[in-house]
Amino acid sequence: METTPHDPPPVLLSACDAGVLTLTLNRPDHRNALDHVLARRLLDALAEAAADPTLKVLVLTGAGTAFCAGDDLAATARWRAGEYADTPADPRTHEHLYLSVCRSLLTLPVPVVIAANGPAIGAGLSLLCAADHRIASRDAVFGTPALRHGHLGDAALLTRAVGPTHATRLHLTGATLDAEEATRIGLVDRVVAPDELPAAAAATGAELAALPPGAFALFKRLREQVLHAPTDVALLLQDRGHHESHRLHGGRP
Template identity: 45%
Template sequence: MTTEDVLLTADTDGVRTLTLNRPKSYNSLTVELKERLLDALRAAAAEDTVRAVVLTGAGKAFCAGQDLKEHVGLLQAGDSAPLRTVAEHYNPIVRTIVRMPKPVISAVNGSAAGAGAAFAYASDLRIAATSASFLMAFANVGLGPDSGASWTLQRLVGYGRAAELMLLARTVDAEEALRIGLVGEVVPEGELAERAQQVAARLAAGPTAAYARIKDVLTTAAESTLDEALAAEDAAQAALGATADHSEAVEAFVAKRPPNFTGA
């Protein structure tokens, strides 16, 4: 494991775990942390040895969103950086998570608020500890959502529920998050890291080329017509049918043995 102050990076069995590491500030997002996270996500996307990614937080919180102390301090100092952070940091981070050609799992420990919650929404899978909670509090400070939450949240829970959570700025605990489909699984606090690694390791051992195309066609279908979605599926199947992983899966099925996927 290498420590980069505000971000921890660990690699195990093809899984790269990125841990937001400002526990005393509930992993709130400073400029430094946002830049480190964006660089780390882009590196994970580009490295063939990384086959799945886990995003989590150190301490008692997943991520409290924007570090408001830094935000206010920069504005008071006449620095315009806070006004550019959506375009320069949050939007690229979410694009990188959504377009990552490999699965991304958010292991949500404690509070996930604002942009922090949005990062979890953008992930492919969300596993929550019993202590987890989600909050979209933008309306409380006279702002609208950012970090892609307007796009991701309603695709998880529907327009009506997303509007309720954003307009009323209501906290969702782990039990409700599971019930409304915001997360896929809730586990005891002490089992979160292990469970996230188990799921990520399973994905890392799978047909990652297929996972990349599955993510791609799902994103395409979310913003296209039926005919466009069918065309994207057709193109994906044609490409994947020529992969070594598909051939291996067919041979393994005939031989009645587990397939050995390489991502090729």
């Protein structure tokens, strides 16, 4: 569809190269906070990605100076007031849409890389925690202030990413971490200079795209199955996954 000078810019940018799909949250004036339109568009894009047999890697980043500042505060205020239309929540279940986005990232059958170009706060932090690999600009910061406002915030995925001790400390204090500290506790895998982030994300995407087709999908499925399973069950599931991968790749180890 052609746009005119009067059309608003798309809230989600999409570009694909050699099987690496890059999605860019594009509400820079709102620090890429998730309103109804952006959250729905992101969910649609992830559904399309999951159905694309040529997709090898997904990279998610933000436009401007923030990765994602969380849910749009004005829209969330309407949600708390019981007005669910045009808010970043499902009007039927009242569930916040960022939770559905996180599920989509966790189950997408390819590696998900987040390139955090700036702050990842609240729901933005949950998106970060749902990724498989996390690269951050040195300017990025990370935090979860929800508990100080009586909300549970990122309890599930932050605990999964950094463990209960760090997650509890961050919730109790409402502390904001810089990129180096986030790397130290395992929230971020790699920190680069701000101007190096796009190239680092592209290089990581190309490297991961070279993985054997379907292998990482099996790993992600197994990871979810064994996360809280007893060790003997986890090992059995791992062995079954190994045999499935063996068949998938023609007997190669």
